[in-house]
Every structure is written in C-alpha cells, then in structure tokens.
Amino acid sequence: MPHLKSIILCSIIPFSIYCSNELNNDENRAQYLFENLMCPVCDGQTISESQAQLAKNMRDIVRIKIEEGLTDDQILDYFKSKYGTSVLSNPPKSGFYFTVWLIPIIVLPSIFIGLIFLIKSLINPQKEN
Amino acid sequence: MALLGTFCITISFILSIYSILGFLISMKFKAEELKISARWSSYLTLPIISIAVYILVYSFVTHDFSIKYVFNHSNISMEPIYTWVAIYAGNEGSLLYISTVISLGSFLTIKTLQKRIPESVPHITIIMMGILSFFLGVMLFLADPFTLLESQVQDGRGINPLLKHPGMFSHPPLLMAGLATISIPFSITTGMLISGNYSDKGTEYVRITTLIIWLMLGIGLLLGSWWAYTILGWGGYWAWDPIENVGLMPWLVLTALIHSLIVQRRRGMFRLWNLVLINIAFVLSQFGMFINRGGPVVSVHSFAASTLGFIFLSFMILSIIFPTIIFLWKYKELLNSRKINSFLSKESSFLINNFLLLAITFVTLWGLVFPLFSELFGKEPVTVGTPYYNSVNGPLLLILILLMSIGPILPWKEGNIKSFFKNIRFPLIIFVLCIIISLIFFSFNFLAILAFSSLSLVLATILQEWIIGTNNRMKRLKENIFIGFINLINGNRTKHGGYIIHLSILMLAMGIIGMNFYQQKADYVISKNKLLDFQNYQVELSEIKTKNFADRIERTAKFNIYKKQQDKSEKDLEKITELQGSNAIYPSFNMASVRAAIHSTVLEDLYIIPSEFIGEDKLLIRISINPFISWLWFAGPIFFIGAIFTLWPRTEKNTKL
Numbered sequence: 001m002p003h004l005k006s007i008i009l010c011s012i013i014p015f016s017i018y019c020s021n022e023l024n025n026d027e028n029r030a031q032y033l034f035e036n037l038m039c040p041v042c043d044g045q046t047i048s049e050s051q052a053q054l055a056k057n058m059r060d061i062v063r064i065k066i067e068e069g070l071t072d073d074q075i076l077d078y079f080k081s082k083y084g085t086s087v088l089s090n091p092p093k094s095g096f097y098f099t100v101w102l103i104p105i106i107v108l109p110s111i112f113i114g115l116i117f118l119i120k121s122l123i124n125p126q127k128e129n
Numbered sequence: 130m131a132l133l134g135t136f137c138i139t140i141s142f143i144l145s146i147y148s149i150l151g152f153l154i155s156m157k158f159k160a161e162e163l164k165i166s167a168r169w170s171s172y173l174t175l176p177i178i179s180i181a182v183y184i185l186v187y188s189f190v191t192h193d194f195s196i197k198y199v200f201n202h203s204n205i206s207m208e209p210i211y212t213w214v215a216i217y218a219g220n221e222g223s224l225l226y227i228s229t230v231i232s233l234g235s236f237l238t239i240k241t242l243q244k245r246i247p248e249s250v251p252h253i254t255i256i257m258m259g260i261l262s263f264f265l266g267v268m269l270f271l272a273d274p275f276t277l278l279e280s281q282v283q284d285g286r287g288i289n290p291l292l293k294h295p296g297m298f299s300h301p302p303l304l305m306a307g308l309a310t311i312s313i314p315f316s317i318t319t320g321m322l323i324s325g326n327y328s329d330k331g332t333e334y335v336r337i338t339t340l341i342i343w344l345m346l347g348i349g350l351l352l353g354s355w356w357a358y359t360i361l362g363w364g365g366y367w368a369w370d371p372i373e374n375v376g377l378m379p380w381l382v383l384t385a386l387i388h389s390l391i392v393q394r395r396r397g398m399f400r401l402w403n404l405v406l407i408n409i410a411f412v413l414s415q416f417g418m419f420i421n422r423g424g425p426v427v428s429v430h431s432f433a434a435s436t437l438g439f440i441f442l443s444f445m446i447l448s449i450i451f452p453t454i455i456f457l458w459k460y461k462e463l464l465n466s467r468k469i470n471s472f473l474s475k476e477s478s479f480l481i482n483n484f485l486l487l488a489i490t491f492v493t494l495w496g497l498v499f500p501l502f503s504e505l506f507g508k509e510p511v512t513v514g515t516p517y518y519n520s521v522n523g524p525l526l527l528i529l530i531l532l533m534s535i536g537p538i539l540p541w542k543e544g545n546i547k548s549f550f551k552n553i554r555f556p557l558i559i560f561v562l563c564i565i566i567s568l569i570f571f572s573f574n575f576l577a578i579l580a581f582s583s584l585s586l587v588l589a590t591i592l593q594e595w596i597i598g599t600n601n602r603m604k605r606l607k608e609n610i611f612i613g614f615i616n617l618i619n620g621n622r623t624k625h626g627g628y629i630i631h632l633s634i635l636m637l638a639m640g641i642i643g644m645n646f647y648q649q650k651a652d653y654v655i656s657k658n659k660l661l662d663f664q665n666y667q668v669e670l671s672e673i674k675t676k677n678f679a680d681r682i683e684r685t686a687k688f689n690i691y692k693k694q695q696d697k698s699e700k701d702l703e704k705i706t707e708l709q710g711s712n713a714i715y716p717s718f719n720m721a722s723v724r725a726a727i728h729s730t731v732l733e734d735l736y737i738i739p740s741e742f743i744g745e746d747k748l749l750i751r752i753s754i755n756p757f758i759s760w761l762w763f764a765g766p767i768f769f770i771g772a773i774f775t776l777w778p779r780t781e782k783n784t785k786l
Contacts, residue, residue, distance in 0.1 A: 027651045038512050044370050046514065051712075051721040056741065059652075089514030091499070096508055100499045104492045104521045115484050119477045122469045 026066055033062050033075055036090065040083045130184055131196050134275035137181035138225075141174040141232070142269050145262040148174075152251040164251060171239060171254050174261065175232045182229055185222065185274060189215055194282050198222055198274045204285040206679055214292050217301055220422060220437070221274035226302065227309040228264045234310045235261060238317065238338070245330045246321070253320030260312045263444055271437055287680055290715045290722045296356035303349030304376050307342050308414040311379060314338050315411035318404050319452055322459045327400070335407070336390050337776065339383055344772040346380040351765045358758070360724055366644070366761060369518040374497050375417035378490045382410040385486040388479050391623065395541065398476065401463040406483070408452040413490075415445040420497075473544035478536040485529045492521045519645065527580060530638060533631055534587040537594065556589035577646035584635050584642075591628050618774075626775030633771060636764035643757030650753030657746035660691070664754050666735055667691040667702065673745060681722075683713040686739045686748055688726055710739045734758050 034048035039055040047055040047062075058079070065075045079087050091097035151167025154160065185198070189212040194200045202215045202222065217223040235257040243250050268274065291297075314335045321327045353373065354366040367373065386406040389399045419441040469476045496513040503511050538552040563582035595614065602613035618625035655661050661668045672687040687709050691702040710726035728735040734755040741749040 030652070031650050036514075036516065038514065044368075049365070049368070051723060051740070084509055086500075086510040086512045089512055090516045091503075091511045091513060096503065096506065097511060100496065100503075100513060100517065101521075103495055108488050108492070108525075111488070112484060115480065119469055119472060119480060 029066055029072060030059075030063055033066075033072060034059060036076065036088065037062070037079055038087050038089050040087055046089055130188060130193065131275040131277055134181050134184040134188075135269075135273055137177050137184070138265060138269050138273070138275075141178045141181070141228075142262060142265040144170045144174045144177065145258040145265060148258045149255050149262070152255050156251055168239065168243070168250070168254065171258055172236055174258075175229075175236045178225075178229050178232050178265075181275075182216070182225060185216060185225065186212055192285070194285050195278055196274075197276045197278045200278050200282060200285045202285070202288055204287040204680075207285075207288055211288055211293065214297050214301075215288050217305065218289055218292055221268065221272045221276075223301075223305060224264055224268045224272055225274050227305055228261060228268065230306045230309050231257070231261045231264065231312060234313045234338075235316075238313055238334070242317070242331065242334060245334065246326060246328055248326050249317075249321045249324040249328075249331060252324040253316050256316040256320050257312065260316070267437065267440055271440065287717065290681065290713065290718060290720055291360065293722075294356055294360045296352045296359075300349055300352040300356055303345045303352065307346035307349055308376070308379060308417050310338070310342050310345075311383075311407075311410050311414040314342070315407050315452070318407050319455055322404065322455055322462070325459075325462065327463060329394075332390070332393065332400075332403075336387075336394065339386055339390065339407075340772060340776050343380065343383040343387060344769065344776075346376065346383065347768055347772075348765060350376055350380060351761070351768070355762060358725075359727065360722060366640075366758065369493075369496070369515050371420055371497050372417075374493050375413070375420045378493055379410045379413045379417065381486045381490045381493075382406055382413060385483040386410065388482050392476055392479050396467060396476065397465065398467045398469075399479075400465065401460055402483075404456065404460075404463065408456065409487075411452070412445065412449050413494075415441070415448045419445045470543040473539060473546065473549055475536065475539050475541050478532060478539050482529070482532055482536060485525055485532065489522050489525050489529075492525070493518065496521075523645075526638070527583060530580075530583045530587060530635075533634070534583070534590045537628070537631075538590055552593075553590070555593055556586050559589045560586040574646055577642060580638075580642045580646075584638055587631065587635055591631060594628070622777060623775055626771050626773075629771030629774060630768055631771075633764040633768035636760045636767065640757045640759070640761035640764070643760075644755055647756040648753060650751060652740070652749060652751050654743065654747060654749050661752075662693065663735075663752050665693050666705070667693050668735075668737070668752065670746075670748055671707075673742065673748065675742075680717065681713045681715045683711055684739070684742050685709060685711045686726070686742075686750075688737060690728055690735065708735075708737065710737055712739045712742065729759050731759060732756065 031048065035046050037047045037058060039045050039047045039050035039052055039058070041054050042050045042052050045055075047058045062075060065078065070078070076088060085092065085097075091100050093101060148167045148171040151163050151170065155163035155167060187193075188196050188199045189203055190209055192199070192203070192205055198219060198221050199215075202218045203212070207215070215222070217226040235254070238257070239250060239254055242253060317331055317335050317338070318327075321331045350373075353376070357368070358366045386403060389403055389406065392399045393403055419438065422437050422441050469480075471477070496517050499513050500511050503509075534556060535553070539549065560582050563585045564578055567578045567581065595617065598617040599610060599613045602608050602617055603610060606613070606616075608616060618628075649664060651663070653661055653663075655668065655670045657670050657673070659669070667690070669689040669691065670686060671689050672685075674685045674687075676683045676685070687707060689707055690705045692705055694702070706728055708726035708728055711724045713722045713724075714720075715722065723738055723740075726737040726739070736753045736755050736758075738751040739748055740751050743749060
C-alpha cells in the first residue's frame with residue numbers, strides 16, 4: 001500500500017507543531033506595542049528592532065504606560081499625539097487611511113470573480129457540442 | 130589610473146551607442162557588414178567595462194584614496210577580501226557592477242541567439258544596448274566611480290560595518306544582478322515582437338534566462354533574510370521594508386511567468402499574457418532601481434541613496450511607455466485561437482496561480498506607495514508596516530498553497546471530477562487527519578492549524594505522485610526503488626524539478642507560519658551568574674567583555690544555556706551549549722551592529738540579542754524562541770537544487786516534446 005507511506009510521512013508535520021506556554025500578559029502586550037510603533041529617527045524600523053536611543057526611551061515609556069494601566073489603544077494614541085500618525089506602523093483604520101485596507105478588500109475579490117468569468121468565456125464552445 | 134577608468138566607461142558608452150546606430154542604419158540600408166560591426170561593438174563593451182572594474186579593484190587594493198569612491202568605501206585596515214563588497218557598496222560602484230552584469234548578459238544572449246534566431250538579433254541588441262547605454266550614461270555624466278577627491282587624504286572612511294557579513298558577499302550582487310538582468314528576457318521578447326518573428330526557439334531561451342534570474346533573486350532574497358536575522362539584530366527575517374519589497378515583487382511576477390511559460394511551451398497558449406508578465410517584471414525592476422537610488426520612501430537599505438531619483442524615475446516611465454506602445458502596435462500577432470477546455474485543467478489552475486501571485490504583488494506595491502499617495506492628498510505622513518502586509522498577504526498565500534496541492538494533479542486540457550477526486554482523496558484524508566490530530570493534541574489556534582495542515586496536503590500530493598510513479602516503474606520495468614525514482618524524476622525534469630522547488634516553498638512556509646503564530650519574545654535585564662528561566666531553557670550570563678578597535682567599540686556577552694529542570698531537587702544543570710552575542714558601535718558611521726546569540730535546532734531557535742549593556746555585569750536582552758526558523762535556511766539549498774535540476778539541459782536521449 002504505497003499511500004500508507006505518504007500518510008506516515010505527512011503526519012510528521014503536524015506532530016511537530018509547536019506548543020509553548022504563554023508568556024505573562026504585560027510582556028506580550030509590550031512586545032506587541034513595540035512592533036506597532038515606528039522609531040521616528042530611524043529609517044523604516046519599528047522600536048522593537050531599533051537600537052537608537054530614542055527607541056530605547058520609547059520602549060521604556062511603553063512599559064511605564066502599561067504599568068499605569070493604560071490600554072493598548074490609549075498608549076498608541078499617546079505616541080500618535082506626540083509624533084504624528086507616521087509613528088504607527090499601520091495606518092489607522094478610519095477616514096482616508098482606511099483606503100489602504102479597502103483597496104485590497106474590494107479590488108482583489110472583484111478581479112478574481114472577473115477571472116472566473118474570463119475562464120468561463122474562454123472555455124471552448126466545442127466542448128458543449 | 131582613474132582617468133583610464135573614466136575612459137573605459139566612455140568607450141563602452143560610445144560602443145553601445147554605435148551598436149544601436151549601426152543596427153538601425155544597417156536595417157534601413159540592408160548593410161550586412163555594418164550589422165556584423167554593430168554586433169561586435171556590442172560584444173566589445175564587455176571586455177572594456179571589465180577593464181574599468183579591474184581598475185576599481187586595483188585602486189581598492191592599492192588604497193588609492195585619491196579616488197572619491199575608494200575613499201568613501203574603504204580604509205587602510207580593510208581586509209582585501211572586502212574589496213568585492215566595496216565595489217557595490219555605494220551608488221557609483223553598484224552602477225558599474227550593474228552595467229557589467231548587463232553587458233555580460235547581453236554578450237551571452239546575443240552570441241546564443243545569433244545561432245538560433247539571427248533575424249531578431251538586431252532588434253534585441255538595440256534594446257539591450259539601449260538599456261546598457263542608459264546605465265553607462267548615468268555613470269559617465271552623473272555618477273562616475275572614478276571621480277577624484279579634491280583634497281589629499283591619508284586614509285579612507287572605511288566600509289559600512291553592516292556589510293561585513295558572509296551574506297553580504299552574495300546577497301546584494303545576486304539581487305542587483307537579478308534585477309538588472311530582467312532586461313534580458315524583456316529585450317528578447319520585445320525584440321522578437323518588433324522583428325515580427327516571435328519564435329518558440331526564442332521563447333525557450335527566455336524560459337531559461339527567466340529561470341536563472343528567478344533563481345538569483347530567490348537565493349538573494351533568502352540570503353538577505355539570513356543576514357537580517359543574524360546581524361541586524363532585528364529578531365526577524367523579513368520586515369516588509371520598501372527595498373525588500375521591490376526585490377520581492379519582480380520575483381513574484383517571475384514566479385507567475387515561470388508557471389504560465391509552462392503552458393505556452395506545452396499548449397502554445399498565453400503567449401500574449403506572458404509578454405505582459407515580462408513587461409510588468411521589467412517595469413518593477415526599474416521601479417526597484419528608482420526606489421533604491423534616491424527614491425521617496427524611507428528604508429533601512431539606504432546604501433545606494435543618491436540624488437539620481439529623477440533620472441531613474443524618468444527611465445522607469447520610459448520603460449512603461451515603450452513596451453506599451455510596442456505591445457499595442459504588435460499584439461495581434463500573438464493572438465491565437467486556442468481555448469481553455471475546462472475549469473478542471475492545468476491551464477485554469479495556472480491562470481489562478483498567476484492571479485494570486487499578481488495579487489500579492491499588487492497588494493505589496495499598494496502598501497509601498499500608499500504613504501506617497503496619502504501625502505499627495507495632503508494628509509499627514511503615514512507608515513504602512515508589517516501588520517498590513519501580513520494580514521493582507523497571509524490569506525492570499527494560504528490560497529496559493531492550497532492551489533499548489535490541486536494544480537499538479539489536474540490534467541492538461543480537460544479533467545473530470547471523478548479522476549480529480551480519486552487523485553486528491555488520499556491527500557485530503559491526510560489533511561483532515563492533520564487538523565484533527567493537531568486539534569486534539571496541540572494548540573487551538575485554528576488559522577495556524579489550517580496553515581500547517583495545508584502544507585501536509587501539498588506534501589501528500591507530491592509524495593503520492595512520486596510514490597505511484599516509482600511503483601509503476603518498479604512493476605513495469607522491474608527497476609529497484611532507488612533507480613525507479615531517479616528515472617522517474619529524470620524523465621521530466623521540468624515537472625519534477627518544479628516539485629522539488631515546491632518542497633522548498635513548503636519548508637519556507639513552515640518557517641514563516643511557525644514564526645508568525647508561535648514566536649515568543651520578551652525583554653529581560655539579566656545579571657552576571659544568575660539564571661533566567663525562559664520557556665524550556667535556563668540562560669546564564671557568564672561573561673561581558675569590552676574591546677576597543679580602531680574603528681569600533683565591541684562588547685561581547687557570553688551565555689551558558691541549560692536545559693530547564695523538570696525536577697527542582699536536581700542539583701546538576703544540564704548544559705546545552707555556550708553562546709556569544711555582540712554589540713559593536715562604530716562612532717565614525719554612527720551605527721551599531723548587533724550579532725545575535727543563536728542556538729539553532731530543527732524545531733526552534735533560541736535567539737538572544739544583547740540590546741544594552743548596563744554597567745559591567747548587567748545586560749538588557751531581547752530573548753525569543755523562533756519556531757521552525759531554520760527551515761527557512763534549509764529551504765535555500767533545496768530551492769537551488771530544484772531550479773538547477775529544472776534547468777539542466779536535456780540530453781539527446783530523453784528529448785521528448
């Protein structure tokens with residue numbers, strides 16, 4: 001039974017799926033926020049990656065704000081009011097900036113549906129005879 | 130010496146212009162001899178530009194700091210081996226490198242095609258020399274690598290410290306060469322189109338060059354990831370940085386092209402479509418050049434930044450207009466009446482594959498230009514970062530992987546539902562089994578489980594094909610399992626090489642999915658000789674050393690890594706390994722270069738970045754568990770082998786088309 005071998009071989013992958021204990025919540029939040037804030041003085045790095053002094057200070061501020069009990073959104077807003085929208089590593093999902101999300105959401109499925117119709121129209125009419 | 134270098138660039142520039150004019154005139158007046166002379170002058174650009182490269186190398190090795198470029202990118206203490214890196218470390222030198230690669234590519238192409246499709250060679254050469262003369266012209270008039278320094282100096286500024294990494298010997302040159310040589314298949318197809326001889330012989334050569342370029346870009350991108358992972362101390366392998374994106378986008382389009390070229394080869398369809406894909410890839414490669422050299426977006430790759438943005442933007446616009454005109458003028462010649470027979474066919478699955486790859490390209494491009502777009506509308510500056518790309522491209526990639534399992538088992542022309550289900554039955558069973566097993570035993574992150582299980586689905590279809598094929602040979606031809614398998618995949622290298630590449634893509638996906646869903650990271654302040662518990666490890670900071678070099682202050686931290694004890698009463702710690710990470714500061718570049726301490730296993734990497742040294746015995750570290758990341762690096766060689774296997778020329782014996 002050749003398929004048996006493939007079954008065994010393929011099952012290896014999910015078995016190796018990795019399972020680990022969750023880190024404590026505050027640290028996870030801090031790391032998440034680091035990745036969502038850009039370092040204003042670096043070229044295209046988040047404060048998570050950057051070695052710049054400003055990024056270090058910003059990381060400290062994030063931790064302090066978490067300890068003060070602020071929510072993620074409040075912390076992001078704080079930095080936004082201080083450094084402008086470009087400090088967020090993602091455009092806000094509101095107003096004009098929403099178009100960055102909207103275009104992929106609307107354009108891609110419509111092209112895909114168009115493609116399906118294209119294939120349908122390309123299908124050789126001889127087939128039906 | 131410097132004068133001779135400039136002279137060489139001038140001569141090659143004149144030669145390339147002469148070649149263009151020569152071909153134009155010879156075609157007008159049917160002058161065969163002029164044609165030969167024009168062709169030879171295109172060949173001659175290669176040796177002459179090589180002399181220029183040699184002079185630059187010589188100036189680096191002899192520390193001729195009177196040349197500005199040498200002064201800016203090397204110093205006396207630089208090891209001679211880094212000359213190779215210094216050549217392309219800045220704007221001027223990388224232009225020289227790109228010109229050399231284009232010149233070499235043109236030489237090989239023209240020489241080969243002269244034997245196969247001599248009627249199109251003049252048109253192809255004109256386009257190639259046009260592109261080459263652009264780069265030579267930019268160097269000659271705006272960015273001469275042999276410009277002299279105004280004042281006399283004793284020592285140079287030194288090489289960018291971030292480039293001192295083994296990956297840097299191949300990542301930038303591969304990517305630059307890949308991006309530059311997309312001009313070759315572009316010139317061939319457009320040239321053939323203008324000459325009115327759009328032949329299969331030419332297309333076969335296009336296929337081979339495309340595969341080579343695709344391989345170069347792929348390996349180049351992967352090496353870049355490896356570099357980012359080990360030296361930049363980002364803790365990541367891909368940041369969706371604009372410059373990374375402009376390298377990725379042509380690669381994606383070429384991936385689409387490679388697939389649809391199979392259809393053209395096999396069924397003579399999609400000729401027009403493939404031409405469009407090549408044109409898109411070419412435009413994107415020029416877009417990459419523009420973004421990289423004084424483009425308007427911020428990126429960590431500012432090495433070649435220059436004030437030439439406008440020139441490259443103009444050339445990019447030209448590279449959109451020119452092919453579009455040719456296309457509109459000639460496209461009717463490529464139309465054919467072949468139709469797709471059914472949804473359940475390789476043809477339609479290749480079309481959907483093309484759509485998905487282009488969709489990913491489009492979404493990436495959209496994210497890249499959105500900040501400019503929003504500034505155009507007078508909005509506040511904005512950043513489009515990793516979360517956008519991940520959330521938009523993730524689902525598309527997942528569908529692409531699912532398609533990888535369906536596409537290969539679909540037949541050409543027309544399939545029927547019955548045989549389709551017969552072929553996908555076992556892989557599907559495995560897919561469902563995987564989901565159930567992981568739901569029972571492992572995590573409850575459904576997206577991750579779906580993604581991992583899709584990988585098994587693809588793997589199962591490939592293995593099924595190989596196992597059944599080998600089995601048939603064993604029965605029919607009485608070959609043993611090993612010989613049978615080798616003969617099977619040797620019989621159709623394009624197809625089975627493709628499967629090997631698919632395997633490497635699965636490995637890549639494995640690493641990417643693991644990192645995206647299961648990475649754990651945290652910052653800790655760690656003191657000397659104290660144990661830190663992290664996941665299944667215990668980390669001990671054993672030593673901190675500070676060393677002063679001429680160009681940098683380097684601080685090294687040594688760690689002992691122990692296995693975490695299950696039983697607290699046990700006294701002896703089980704030591705796994707010793708690791709070392711460093712953080713070097715280069716005052717003259719105002720730059721830090723961090724090397725992470727990495728303990729790599731098949732399942733996960735323990736990854737420690739020494740972020741900040743606090744006094745003599747304390748250290749702030751970023752520590753993370755990176756699941757399956759090493760699969761990314763294993764995927765590289767498999768990808769390479771698969772591509773080479775596909776490219777390996779057929780011998781006379783097994784030629785069947």
